[in-house]
Amino acid sequence: MRRVVVTGLGLVTPVGADVETAWKNIIASKSGAATITRFDATDFQSNYACEVKAPDHEWGFDANKRVDHKIQRQVDPFIVYGIDAAGQALEDAGLTDMSEEERFRAGCSIGSGIGGLPGIESESLVLAAKGPKRVSPHFVHGRLINLISGQVSIKYGLMGPNHAVVTACSTGAHSIGDAARMIAMDDADVMLAGGAESTVCPIGIAGFGQARALSTGFRDDPTRASRPWDKDRDGFVMGEGAGVLVLEEYERAKARGAKIYAEVLGYGLSGDAYHVTAPHPEGSGAFRSMEMAVRKSGLALSDIDYINAHGTSTPLGDELELGAVRRLFGDALEGVSMSSTKSAIGHLLGGAGAVESIFCILAMRDGIVPPTLNLDNPSDNCVGVDLVPHVAKERKVKAVLNNSFGFGGTNASLVMRAI
Amino acid sequence: MSDTAERVKKIVVEHLGVEPAKVTENAVFIDDLGADSLDIVELVMAFEEEFGVEIPDDAAEKITTVKDAITYIDEHTA
Numbered sequence: 412m413r414r415v416v417v418t419g420l421g422l423v424t425p426v427g428a429d430v431e432t433a434w435k436n437i438i439a440s441k442s443g444a445a446t447i448t449r450f451d452a453t454d455f456q457s458n459y460a461c462e463v464k465a466p467d468h469e470w471g472f473d474a475n476k477r478v479d480h481k482i483q484r485q486v487d488p489f490i491v492y493g494i495d496a497a498g499q500a501l502e503d504a505g506l507t508d509m510s511e512e513e514r515f516r517a518g519c520s521i522g523s524g525i526g527g528l529p530g531i532e533s534e535s536l537v538l539a540a541k542g543p544k545r546v547s548p549h550f551v552h553g554r555l556i557n558l559i560s561g562q563v564s565i566k567y568g569l570m571g572p573n574h575a576v577v578t579a580c581s582t583g584a585h586s587i588g589d590a591a592r593m594i595a596m597d598d599a600d601v602m603l604a605g606g607a608e609s610t611v612c613p614i615g616i617a618g619f620g621q622a623r624a625l626s627t628g629f630r631d632d633p634t635r636a637s638r639p640w641d642k643d644r645d646g647f648v649m650g651e652g653a654g655v656l657v658l659e660e661y662e663r664a665k666a667r668g669a670k671i672y673a674e675v676l677g678y679g680l681s682g683d684a685y686h687v688t689a690p691h692p693e694g695s696g697a698f699r700s701m702e703m704a705v706r707k708s709g710l711a712l713s714d715i716d717y718i719n720a721h722g723t724s725t726p727l728g729d730e731l732e733l734g735a736v737r738r739l740f741g742d743a744l745e746g747v748s749m750s751s752t753k754s755a756i757g758h759l760l761g762g763a764g765a766v767e768s769i770f771c772i773l774a775m776r777d778g779i780v781p782p783t784l785n786l787d788n789p790s791d792n793c794v795g796v797d798l799v800p801h802v803a804k805e806r807k808v809k810a811v812l813n814n815s816f817g818f819g820g821t822n823a824s825l826v827m828r829a830i
Numbered sequence: 831m832s833d834t835a836e837r838v839k840k841i842v843v844e845h846l847g848v849e850p851a852k853v854t855e856n857a858v859f860i861d862d863l864g865a866d867s868l869d870i871v872e873l874v875m876a877f878e879e880e881f882g883v884e885i886p887d888d889a890a891e892k893i894t895t896v897k898d899a900i901t902y903i904d905e906h907t908a
Contacts, residue, residue, distance in 0.1 A: 480847025481869070545879075548871040 419504025456620025524761025527554025583764025650757025677708025722751025
């Protein structure tokens with residue numbers, strides 16, 4: 412099998428719209444949570460989220476940098492974030508000027524958990540108020556999940572595999588794993604892989620609120636709301652944004668002298684076969700997903716230095732993931748740091764696995780693991796586990812494990828190693 | 831430039847994201863302003879909303895330049 416490495420990164424997050432700004436803020440324990448600005452959410456189950464900030468904000472996102480004005484008008488924000496993050500990653504990898512021959516072997520695997528919910532909502536209202544002849548002709552292709560991959564392939568002329576994963580909150584991790592396999596199996600030499608999401612809209616907040624998934628108790632200070640493993644956690648805080656990585660076949664990357672961030676070594680997938688929203692009560696799916704990723708990586712459990720947990724700040728999920736990690740790692744857990752960056756940026760749903768994989772890579776690059784914010788009173792099960800409370804921690808990080816679990820009982824884990 | 835022309839031009843600039851100077855009366859939507867067929871559907875919808883006119887599909891198909899749009903709207907509004 413061909414080896415697969417990471418040679419480019421791109422991020423749009425609630426704490427920064429480029430890799431270095433977002434990472435600097437993550438390490439500085441900044442939170443992207445605030446009262447929702449997109450609409451008046453006063454009467455909703457939750458009125459806060461981690462929104463990508465407006466261009467005039469210190470960490471703001473300027474869509475005009477990489478996305479044509481016309482496309483911005485036609486597509487949902489998740490596609491705009493995805494195009495921008497993909498552009499950042501290609502620029503970072505130095506691959507914006509590939510030959511036609513190279514572009515035949517370069518593809519996209521950028522998915523989303525939900526897709527264009529804000530646009531589906533707003534155009535439904537247009538339909539109800541004004542009738543079918545007022546619905547945008549760009550409605551369908553401006554909302555479809557595979558249209559990040561579609562738009563990016565058109566913009567950069569990438570004619571290899573064009574794929575888009577849809578596995579709820581596991582999307583980003585599955586996208587990377589699937590794309591890595593495409594390179595390993597010789598379907599492509601270069602893949603843009605990742606995920607994006609933007610569902611901070613009335614129907615999104617109402618829907619997740621009704622599913623009893625959102626944090627609701629921190630209206631006074633939303634920055635305290637996302638608190639994985641803390642006793643006072645009460646649900647996830649919705650985030651938005653995108654993460655895209657350039658994956659490349661190792662020999663090719665080496666031959667062109669590319670900057671190589673990491674090697675994608677192991678990919679694990681499993682299904683809970685239990686319940687649509689609740690995780691398996693013994694964390695069986697999470698366990699098997701992690702076990703497969705570590706086994707396939709060829710590393711020993713004791714080689715893993717850092718786990719970026721799924722850790723959404725929900726009462727059930729955090730405990731079950733921790734339990735599964737404990738059972739898998741056993742004594743090897745002693746040398747592991749585990750944190751949840753969702754404490755800072757909220758839950759990016761289909762974007763989460765990709766954004767968090769990028770944080771894992773940066774942890775290896777800089778020898779520092781990001782903190783779990785708001786972990787004031789860890790739950791009783793946390794004893795003896797380094798969950799990196801409040802502040803980032805400098806330490807050796809040579810190999811990482813990233814977990815993502817989604818509605819439907821879908822689990823994905825990735826193991827990467829510095830190279 | 832007439833009031834209709836000004837308003838048409840504004841809609842075209844907003845929808846297609848083109849430089850205002852490029853939106854001359856003789857500009858062809860597809861060839862000169864980078865529109866595709868769906869962009870024209872969207873422009874026609876915007877004209878209908880802005881001017882309170884109905885532009886049937888067979889008439890819309892004949893609107894290929896900025897001037898075509900202005901003429902149609904002037905002929906079909908009081």
